[in-house]
Amino acid sequence: MKLALYQMAVIPGEPAKNLKKVTNWLNQLPEGIDIAALPEMWNTSYTLDMLNEIIDDEGHRELRALKEIARLRNLNIVAGSIAVKSGEKFRNRAIIIDCNGQVIYHYDKVHLVPMLDEPLFLESGDHFGTFELADSKMGIIICYDLRFPEMTRKLALEGAEIIYVVAEWPHVRIDHFLALLKARAIENQCYIVACNAVGECGGTVFGGRSMVIDPSGEVAVEAAVSEETVVVEIDIEESEVIRQAIPVFESRRTDLY
Numbered sequence: 001m002k003l004a005l006y007q008m009a010v011i012p013g014e015p016a017k018n019l020k021k022v023t024n025w026l027n028q029l030p031e032g033i034d035i036a037a038l039p040e041m042w043n044t045s046y047t048l049d050m051l052n053e054i055i056d057d058e059g060h061r062e063l064r065a066l067k068e069i070a071r072l073r074n075l076n077i078v079a080g081s082i083a084v085k086s087g088e089k090f091r092n093r094a095i096i097i098d099c100n101g102q103v104i105y106h107y108d109k110v111h112l113v114p115m116l117d118e119p120l121f122l123e124s125g126d127h128f129g130t131f132e133l134a135d136s137k138m139g140i141i142i143c144y145d146l147r148f149p150e151m152t153r154k155l156a157l158e159g160a161e162i163i164y165v166v167a168e169w170p171h172v173r174i175d176h177f178l179a180l181l182k183a184r185a186i187e188n189q190c191y192i193v194a195c196n197a198v199g200e201c202g203g204t205v206f207g208g209r210s211m212v213i214d215p216s217g218e219v220a221v222e223a224a225v226s227e228e229t230v231v232v233e234i235d236i237e238e239s240e241v242i243r244q245a246i247p248v249f250e251s252r253r254t255d256l257y
């Protein structure tokens with residue numbers, strides 16, 4: 001399975017310009033990519049106090065464009081997350097679009113990050129789970145969610161072979177990001193595909209280092225700290241191989257925890 005990640009420099013408060021960047025990137029991807037991924041809040045970045053003026057209801061503008069590219073290019077898109085207006089509320093919503101141009105899953109971030117004022121401006125989601133894409137079972141979490149191991153464990157128990165982590169993780173705490181990504185891969189024995197942003201918003205600098213970690217915890221590919229495309233080929237069977245060699249899931253003491 002061939003994956004591409006867009007470690008994007010999101011332009012704060014400019015959804016139309018960001019959509020143009022994303023559509024250009026998707027259209028220029030080489031043939032043969034199975035799944036393309038985008039980072040967190042790629043339409044607006046953390047311009048939360050401006051959302052009412054700049055975003056579309058339910059993300060219609062972004063969805064229309066991405067669904068068309070997915071269909072025309074026969075490309076599955078883990079469309080990171082975007083700020084959406086849902087009724088009178090705003091949400092940080094991850095969206096998955098299959099290669100037929102259908103939205104097959106969406107997830108509203110459940111752990112709103114206090115350090116970036118999300119709880120002041122956004123409403124949190126109330127459910128999450130796995131989805132099927134490119135014949136594999138997957139899950140997705142958004143940035144701060146990474147600090148809550150219960151989420152990835154639940155997705156792994158539901159059979160996720162790949163867990164996407166879409167992020168705008170600040171440079172100042174990038175060591176936490178790297179350590180937690182690796183831990184989540186090792187403890188759940190699945191692929192962790194992390195797509196972070198770069199650039200800056202309101203004084204917060206985002207730290208890049210997007211990466212793919214295999215089910216044994218080895219880094220398959222890692223980006224630096226500038227805008228870049230990461231492409232990697234993974235073997236989805238690897239998860240089962242590691243789970244047989246180190247049978248963590250069989251050794252769990254569900255009678256105790």
Ligand SMILES: NC(=O)CCC(=O)C(=O)O
Nearest residue numbers: 113143144168169170173
């Ligand atoms: N966008 C985020 O959720 C940032 C999370 C973060 O800064 C942290 O967990 O640290």
